Amino acid sequence: MEFQARVSSECMYYISLLEEIYSKEITGAVTRGIVLSKAFEETKNLNNWLQISEDTHTIPLHNIEYSKGYGVKIKAEINEKTDRGIRNLKIELPKYLPVRSVTIGVTVKLICKAAILLRRDEKFRQTEILSVSEHFEHLEEKLKK
Numbered sequence: 117m118e119f120q121a122r123v124s125s126e127c128m129y130y131i132s133l134l135e136e137i138y139s140k141e142i143t144g145a146v147t148r149g150i151v152l153s154k155a156f157e158e159t160k161n162l163n164n165w166l167q168i169s170e171d172t173h174t175i176p177l178h179n180i181e182y183s184k185g186y187g188v189k190i191k192a193e194i195n196e197k198t199d200r201g202i203r204n205l206k207i208e209l210p211k212y213l214p215v216r217s218v219t220i221g222v223t224v225k226l227i228c229k230a231a232i233l234l235r236r237d238e239k240f241r242q243t244e245i246l247s248v249s250e251h252f253e254h255l256e257e258k259l260k261k
Contacts, residue, residue, distance in 0.1 A: 119152065119194045119202070122187045123221040129180050130228035131190075137235065148192035152224065155231035156198050160205075164240065165212035168230045174237050175229065187221060202227065 123131075131151055138154055139146045162168070194202075206223040210216055218226075233240040 117194060117196050117199055119149070119192045119199055120189065121220040121224050122189050123224055124187050125180050126177060127221065127225035127228060128188055128190075129177065130175070130225065130232060133175070133232055134228055137232075148190060149194045152192050152202075152227070153194050153198045155227050156201055158234060159227050159230040160201055162230055162234075163212065165209055165226060165230075166214075168226060168233055168240065169213055171229075171233060174233055190224075
C-alpha cells in the first residue's frame with residue numbers, strides 16, 4: 117500500500133540515519149517503506165512520547181539543511197498494518213503531548229526519532245511497555261545490581 121506524508125527536514129534527516137542503521141542489518145536495498153515499517157515495529161509499544169519529543173541533545177541536528185517551504189512529500193510502500201498503526205498513533209499522540217492534534221508528518225518524525233533514541237540511549241529503552249513478567253524480571257535485575 118502506498119503511504120504518503122509531508123515531512124520536515126528534521127524527519128528526512130532521521131530517515132537517512134535509519135537507512136544507514138538498517139543497511140548494516142539488512143542485506144539488499146533499504147527503502148523508505150522498510151525504514152518506516154521497521155521503525156514503527158520498534159516503537160509501537162512506547163508510551164514516553166513527551167520525553168522523546170522534548171529530547172534535543174541525543175541526536176545533534178546542526179548538520180540539517182532546512183528546505184524552504186512546507187517540507188518534503190515522501191512516498192513509501194508499507195503494509196496495511198503499519199499504515200493503520202501510524203494513523204492510530206496520530207490519534208493517540210495528543211494524549212501524551214501538550215497539543216490538540218498532530219499531523220501524519222509529525223507522527224512519522226516522532227516514530228523515526230524514537231527508533232534512533234531507542235538505539236542510542238538506555239533511558240528510552242527502559243520505558244517500553246513490558247508485560248508483567250518482563251517488568252518483574254527487569255526489577256529483579258535492578259535489585260541484583
